[in-house]
Amino acid sequence: MIIRYSTFAALALAASMLGQQAQTNATANFKEPTLPVIDYNACPFEGCTFGNWKVTKESKMYSSWQEGRTEIGSVQPGSEVAGITGVHITRKPDRILVPKPVPDIGAQSGDVILRYMYLGEGFANVWIKGRWHKAYDCSFVTERDNEGCLRDCSAVVAEYGVKEWWVKINPHDNKIGWVLVEDNFDGMDSLAGLNSGY
Numbered sequence: 001m002i003i004r005y006s007t008f009a010a011l012a013l014a015a016s017m018l019g020q021q022a023q024t025n026a027t028a029n030f031k032e033p034t035l036p037v038i039d040y041n042a043c044p045f046e047g048c049t050f051g052n053w054k055v056t057k058e059s060k061m062y063s064s065w066q067e068g069r070t071e072i073g074s075v076q077p078g079s080e081v082a083g084i085t086g087v088h089i090t091r092k093p094d095r096i097l098v099p100k101p102v103p104d105i106g107a108q109s110g111d112v113i114l115r116y117m118y119l120g121e122g123f124a125n126v127w128i129k130g131r132w133h134k135a136y137d138c139s140f141v142t143e144r145d146n147e148g149c150l151r152d153c154s155a156v157v158a159e160y161g162v163k164e165w166w167v168k169i170n171p172h173d174n175k176i177g178w179v180l181v182e183d184n185f186d187g188m189d190s191l192a193g194l195n196s197g198y
Contacts, residue, residue, distance in 0.1 A: 030130045032114065035091060039117045039125070042088035044165055046120025047191030050083040053169075054186045061177035065089075065166035072177050081169040083188065084176070090116045092161040093127070096141055100154050105133055113155060115141070117163070 043050060055075045062069040065087045075081055094115040098107045105128055107113060115138065116125040122139035125132065140154040165181040 033127055037090040037116050039088040042086045042117060042165065044088050044117050044119060045189070047189040048120065049188065049190040050085060051187070053081055053083050053188055055079045055081060055184060056186055057184045059179045059184045061169070061179055063177065065178045069178070073175055075169070075171050075179070079171060081171045083185070084168040084170060086165055086167040088117045089164040089166070090161060091163065094157055094161045095159040096155045097158045098155050102140065102154055105136070
């Protein structure tokens with residue numbers, strides 16, 4: 001029961017701080033980046049590598065990662081494909097609350113940092129107060145499920161966003177296409193030899 005109350009209290013405080021920050025941003029005229037934010041040639045996690053991957057579940061292939069795409073086939077579990085490149089789409093960024101100042105990027109208590117593509121080893125593309133900070137070290141950020149953090153952490157994720165990672169693949173039959181990554185490939189992580197869980 002104590003854990004449930006603590007989680008509820010943390011979420012209530014997070015919601016309150018988000019509301020305050022929305023007012024602060026409106027007053028300061030910091031317009032957020034237009035969505036979606038697109039990163040090309042993206043491999044968004046530590047150890048991510050393009051190359052030979054193994055398909056772990058049936059996945060539809062499309063003519064493009066862009067809207068208006070058409071389905072052109074599928075790849076089957078157990079088959080191998082060559083990962084060529086990727087496109088990361090942030091449809092909605094993570095919202096990170098700042099209970100304590102983070103002077104390096106000018107964040108004050110009550111501010112909200114927007115986190116876009118994750119790059120690995122704690123680094124990500126973030127936006128705050130009208131400025132991008134690309135490949136910024138976000139190791140000071142604590143994920144939302146960490147109990148008791150709002151008191152003791154520099155920053156905590158209050159709301160996770162909506163992101164997609166599309167990869168261009170060649171299934172070795174010369175029918176190159178695009179697939180949405182949904183835990184459907186092994187071999188993407190050169191450090192572990194396993195899927196990142198992206």
